[in-house]
Amino acid sequence: xxxxxxxxxxxxxxxxxxxxxxxxxxxxxxxxxxxxxxxxxxxxxxxxxxxxxxxxxxxxxxxxxxxxxxxxxxxxxxxxxxxxxxxxxxxxxxxxxxxxxxxxxxxxxxxxxxxxxxxxxxxxxxxxxxxxxxxxxxxxxxxxxxxxxxxxxxxxxxxxxxxxxxxxxxxxxxxxxxxxxxxxxxxxxxxxxxxxxxxxxxxxxxxxxxxxxxxxxxxxxxxxxxxxxxxxxxxxxxxxxxxxxxxxxxxxxxxxxxxxxxxxxxxxxxxxxxxxxxxxxxxxxxxxxxxxxxxxxxxxxxxxxxxxxxxxxxxxxxxxxxxxxxxxxxxxxxxxxxxxxxxxxxxxxxxxxxxxxxxxxxxxxxxxxxxxxxxxxxxxxxxxxxxxxxxxxxxxxxxx
Amino acid sequence: xxxxxxxxxxxxxxxxxxxxxxxxxxxxxxxxxxxxxxxxxxxxxxxxxxxxxxxxxxxxxxxxxxxxxxxxxxxxxxxxxxxxxxxxxxxxxxxxxxxxxxxxxxxxxxxxxxxxxxxxxxxxxxxxxxxxxxxxxxxxxxxxxxxxxxxxxxxxxxxxxxxxxxxxxxxxxxxxxxxxxxxxxxxxxxxxxxxxxxxxxxxxxxxxxxxxxxxxxxxxxxxxxxxxxxxxxxxxxxxxxxxxxxxxxxxxxxxxxxxxxxxxxxxxxxxxxxxxxxxxxxxxxxxxxxxxxxxxxxxxxxxxxxxxxxxxxxxxxxxxxxxxxxxxxxxxxxxxxxxxxxxxxxxxxxxxxxxxxxxxxxxxxxxxxxxxxxxxxxxxxxxxxxxxxxxxxxxxxxxx
Numbered sequence: 154x155x156x157x158x159x160x161x162x163x164x165x166x167x168x169x170x171x172x173x174x175x176x177x178x179x180x181x182x183x184x185x186x187x188x189x190x191x192x193x194x195x196x197x198x199x200x201x202x203x204x205x206x207x208x209x210x211x212x213x214x215x216x217x218x219x220x221x222x223x224x225x226x227x228x229x230x231x232x233x234x235x236x237x238x239x240x241x242x243x244x245x246x247x248x249x250x251x252x253x254x255x256x257x258x259x260x261x262x263x264x265x266x267x268x269x270x271x272x273x274x275x276x277x278x279x280x281x282x283x284x285x286x287x288x289x290x291x292x293x294x295x296x297x298x299x300x301x302x303x304x305x306x307x308x309x310x311x312x313x314x315x316x317x318x319x320x321x322x323x324x325x326x327x328x329x330x331x332x333x334x335x336x337x338x339x340x341x342x343x344x345x346x347x348x349x350x351x352x353x354x355x356x357x358x359x360x361x362x363x364x365x366x367x368x369x370x371x372x373x374x375x376x377x378x379x380x381x382x383x384x385x386x387x388x389x390x391x392x393x394x395x396x397x398x399x400x401x402x403x404x405x406x407x408x409x410x411x412x413x414x415x416x417x418x419x420x421x422x423x424x425x426x427x428x429x430x431x432x433x434x435x436x437x438x439x440x441x442x443x444x445x446x447x448x449x450x451x452x453x454x455x456x457x458x459x460x461x462x463x464x465x466x467x468x469x470x471x472x473x474x475x476x477x478x479x480x481x482x483x484x485x486x487x488x489x490x491x492x493x494x495x496x497x498x499x500x501x502x503x504x505x506x507x508x509x510x511x512x513x514x515x516x517x518x519x520x521x522x523x524x525x526x527x528x529x530x531x532x533x534x535x536x537x538x539x540x541x542x543x544x545x546x547x548x549x550x551x552x553x
Numbered sequence: 554x555x556x557x558x559x560x561x562x563x564x565x566x567x568x569x570x571x572x573x574x575x576x577x578x579x580x581x582x583x584x585x586x587x588x589x590x591x592x593x594x595x596x597x598x599x600x601x602x603x604x605x606x607x608x609x610x611x612x613x614x615x616x617x618x619x620x621x622x623x624x625x626x627x628x629x630x631x632x633x634x635x636x637x638x639x640x641x642x643x644x645x646x647x648x649x650x651x652x653x654x655x656x657x658x659x660x661x662x663x664x665x666x667x668x669x670x671x672x673x674x675x676x677x678x679x680x681x682x683x684x685x686x687x688x689x690x691x692x693x694x695x696x697x698x699x700x701x702x703x704x705x706x707x708x709x710x711x712x713x714x715x716x717x718x719x720x721x722x723x724x725x726x727x728x729x730x731x732x733x734x735x736x737x738x739x740x741x742x743x744x745x746x747x748x749x750x751x752x753x754x755x756x757x758x759x760x761x762x763x764x765x766x767x768x769x770x771x772x773x774x775x776x777x778x779x780x781x782x783x784x785x786x787x788x789x790x791x792x793x794x795x796x797x798x799x800x801x802x803x804x805x806x807x808x809x810x811x812x813x814x815x816x817x818x819x820x821x822x823x824x825x826x827x828x829x830x831x832x833x834x835x836x837x838x839x840x841x842x843x844x845x846x847x848x849x850x851x852x853x854x855x856x857x858x859x860x861x862x863x864x865x866x867x868x869x870x871x872x873x874x875x876x877x878x879x880x881x882x883x884x885x886x887x888x889x890x891x892x893x894x895x896x897x898x899x900x901x902x903x904x905x906x907x908x909x910x911x912x913x914x915x916x917x918x919x920x921x922x923x924x925x926x927x928x929x930x931x932x933x934x935x936x937x938x939x940x941x942x943x944x945x946x947x948x949x950x951x952x953x
Contacts, residue, residue, distance in 0.1 A: 418580070
């Protein structure tokens with residue numbers, strides 16, 4: 154295994170394949186080519202100065218007679234933790250706030266409307282240690298913790314919807330911890346939150362030591378720029394999980410993650426992309442980069458000696474579209490911002506062609522009595538004009 | 554688009570990438586490397602003489618203390634129709650029988666235990682025409698039609714389980730047509746049949762003009778070599794469909810298909826592979842090759858002029874494993890036989906590590922009253938020793 158120094162699949166293919174072959178390889182691997190997005194020069198300059206990668210692509214849809222294009226620019230942020238894991242908690246959080254602030258500045262210059270950070274972005278991914286302190290000190294209130302307040306400011310300043318995945322401390326309910334994403338409207342208001350539905354118990358991912366499966370179902374958030382959902386990390390392995398967000402109306406599903414080379418790299422290009430295809434929606438897969446070293450050694454249940462690191466997070470964040478196309482991935486080892494312009498009209502257009510969910514969409518009316526939870530999940534600030542009524546939850550959330 | 558003359562993704566990468574880069578590209582694209590299977594020289598000679606490709610790979614599992622390896626060799630056959638579509642029906646069928654007979658001979662030399670042919674293998678894929686005659690004349694009884702009898706002979710002669718996807722004529726029920734796979738035991742007995750659950754209404758795939766969604770649920774067949782299911786063609790786009798075969802106990806799910814370059818080539822490497830990952834089982838994706846020219850022109854609902862061909866079927870058949878690894882694909886344009894040795898112990902081993910379906914497996918006992926069909930589907934000849942009881946069907950089949 155080449156390890157984290159190997160930059161990216163795309164860079165390797167670009168370097169070695171003759172143009173005609175490269176075109177064909179890309180067509181088979183990535184589908185219809187995504188147009189490169191023209192981004193302002195000063196954005197590239199700022200990214201270069203800030204030492205992070207910037208890439209931009211556009212997914213296009215056919216012109217329609219009765220609907221204008223519904224273009225939205227999403228921003229996916231991947232980054233390493235700037236300070237070592239044994240630095241004081243408050244300093245680590247502040248350093249991450251500063252790092253993200255700089256990247257969001259560039260995203261704003263690129264016209265990003267909705268930005269999503271990586272899973273548990275305010276902390277090192279310390280769940281491998283099974284230690285409590287200091288790691289649980291990174292937990293914050295989703296509603297009014299310092300990170301949420303920080304994101305509210307960003308949202309208002311840049312007119313951008315912010316998806317902020319954090320370790321949540323629910324003070325109202327026994328100080329429980331959750332793996333949560335807070336969704337903040339471009340107005341600055343907290344639209345709501347969603348919790349990770351599937352908790353790994355694999356290798357160094359000892360997360361159920363800290364928090365359990367989410368209890369908020371599969372909420373979808375109506376924003377000014379489209380209906381979004383957040384399928385946190387391990388949820389990407391579960392087709393039913395993606396399906397439920399989609400049935401509840403999501404047009405874009407973010408998948409903020411933290412996953413490592415040895416465990417999942419060959420699954421990474423497959424799962425979020427399959428979800429975009431199967432559900433006729435856009436999916437945004439985000440993974441952190443870098444290696445994180447912890448003060449005390451731990452074992453991984455794999456017969457190997459105790460160690461202090463997790464392996465490397467391989468980045469490679471990408472956006473997949475309902476027509477099976479996808480962007481190249483960001484680097485495997487550098488901080489980065491991926492800007493993708495999506496025409497959300499593509500979702501219905503592909504749905505009208507393939508119609509993979511047709512009979513599921515009919516289901517709620519046919520399934521009365523079998524529906525175990527009829528909560529209709531769509532958080533929003535204002536009454537919706539063109540909003541479709543939400544489908545009922547077909548399968549109760551503990552199963553999905 | 555390069556078209557059908559472009560041999561394969563793998564061949565292109567092998568040709569142009571330096572060894573170290575090739576290894577890394579393969580690791581990211583295909584996961585853990587599959588070992589090349591040593592097949593007899595005379596098999597390669599016969600394949601070369603018969604002008605079809607032969608490739609062999611092995612998927613390995615860890616050694617266990619209480620279970621011996623459960624290795625099974627599967628054979629995937631992709632082929633073009635040897636005679637033009639306007640040749641007499643009986644001659645076309647006979648030519649296909651001869652072609653397949655020759656390939657199965659080689660499969661037997663390679664020690665194949667379970668072989669699967671492509672969708673509707675005894676005919677050109679004529680559903681684009683929307684004409685009845687002569688195409689409906691290709692339909693046969695699943696239980697005792699000439700093709701089933703032919704396969705029974707092959708099965709007995711070579712001690713091989715045969716999965717034979719045909720256009721079925723159900724004489725017992727109003728002469729209805731179905732898109733069916735007949736499963737024939739290595740003893741020569743018909744184990745049962747399964748019907749395509751999702752019928753495309755896309756482009757030239759006008760199949761509901763001929764037959765509708767299957768009414769047999771998601772049967773799993775216990776064979777001497779493991780529990781198998783058949784998810785025919787369009788069913789691969791539906792994660793719930795794969796899931797139901799898996800929940801009903803399938804360890805290997807075959808996906809005999811007929812699909813073309815312009816429509817689905819970038820989805821092909823994603824969907825069956827995602828199903829293997831999500832369901833901790835092996836999946837075998839099979840697509841035909843070649844171009845088929847029909848006597849009368851037809852339109853495709855895409856604004857283009859009437860034409861007489863379908864585009865090219867791009868082959869690229871492959872096997873995917875529960876650990877996310879996969880074999881290279883067969884050629885995009887040649888007839889071929891892919892032999893894969895699977896250690897079925899890998900399914901439970903990966904399940905024990907990742908456990909993606911854990912809570913679904915608990916579901917039947919928790920879901921009593923919500924289960925709409927409790928038919929337990931597993932066709933078999935003899936009482937089972939180590940067979941687990943089948944799970945109930947969680948979701949009624951019309952929805953899935």
